Amino acid sequence: MNISRLSVRFGAFTAVDEVSLEIGPGRIVGLVGESGSGKSSLAKAVSGLVPYTGSVTGAGRVQMVFQDPYASLDPRMRIGESVAEGLPRMPKRERAGEVARLLELVALPAELAGRYPRELSGGMRQRVAIARALGASPGLLVADEITSALDVSVQGAVLNLVRSLRDTLGLSMLFISHNLAVVRYVCDTVAVMNKGRLVEHGPTEEVVADPRDPYTRTLLASVPRLVR
Numbered sequence: 001m002n003i004s005r006l007s008v009r010f011g012a013f014t015a016v017d018e019v020s021l022e023i024g025p026g027r028i029v030g031l032v033g034e035s036g037s038g039k040s041s042l043a044k045a046v047s048g049l050v051p052y053t054g055s056v057t058g059a060g061r062v063q064m065v066f067q068d069p070y071a072s073l074d075p076r077m078r079i080g081e082s083v084a085e086g087l088p089r090m091p092k093r094e095r096a097g098e099v100a101r102l103l104e105l106v107a108l109p110a111e112l113a114g115r116y117p118r119e120l121s122g123g124m125r126q127r128v129a130i131a132r133a134l135g136a137s138p139g140l141l142v143a144d145e146i147t148s149a150l151d152v153s154v155q156g157a158v159l160n161l162v163r164s165l166r167d168t169l170g171l172s173m174l175f176i177s178h179n180l181a182v183v184r185y186v187c188d189t190v191a192v193m194n195k196g197r198l199v200e201h202g203p204t205e206e207v208v209a210d211p212r213d214p215y216t217r218t219l220l221a222s223v224p225r226l227v228r
Helices: 039-046 079-084 092-105 110-114 122-134 152-169 180-186 204-209 214-221
Strands: 002-010 013-022 028-032 053-057 062-065 140-144 173-177 189-194 197-203
Touching (some): 002 039, 013 039, 013 197, 028 039, 028 152, 028 180, 079 092, 079 122, 092 110, 092 122, 122 140, 152 180, 173 180, 180 189, 189 204, 189 214, 197 214
Parallel strands (some): 028 173, 028 189, 140 173
Antiparallel strands (some): 002 013, 002 053, 189 197
16 A cells, blocks of 8 residues: 555644555554654544545555444444444355354454443454454554553453464554554554654664654653563
């Protein structure tokens, strides 16, 4: 997927200012920055949720997974019904089997299809949201802070799932986070946004080891470290 000179404006305010970015097949690109840096506005533009100028090409179908897994699932719908929303063109008689396959793909038992979101943990709900997005066979999955609303104890499991999906499906992903430690764990390359602009971009390990922009260095300095 190629993003070329993409801008998002809300009235006189420019949230994203002519950002260009490439996401290759089977690659995970991390997009980092503080709150208000423009990263979520860029994600919504790529997903077709807000108007933008510039161009987004080569992505095919784009699906987005949001930060709060409970808010993104209808509490009145069973899990199987929610996942099946991504399968509108599939004959009804085939949907149950496909829902089971998608749940198993995100390491959830098929019998969860009959439960409601309130009966699941936060980590399980986020896996359901990912399964629903995968049902649409996206060319690009946009993950917007998908671990920040989860307990630390389950964040690692969701991040491992992200890596597994990339390896097994060849999935391309735009992974948005304010946490460089998280991005370092899952992403091949990282792009750093500040005040709507892209200030640094490169292979994750290179950017983390030798950041060139002062803003990137500030983000790295804010990452918690163990005190011995």
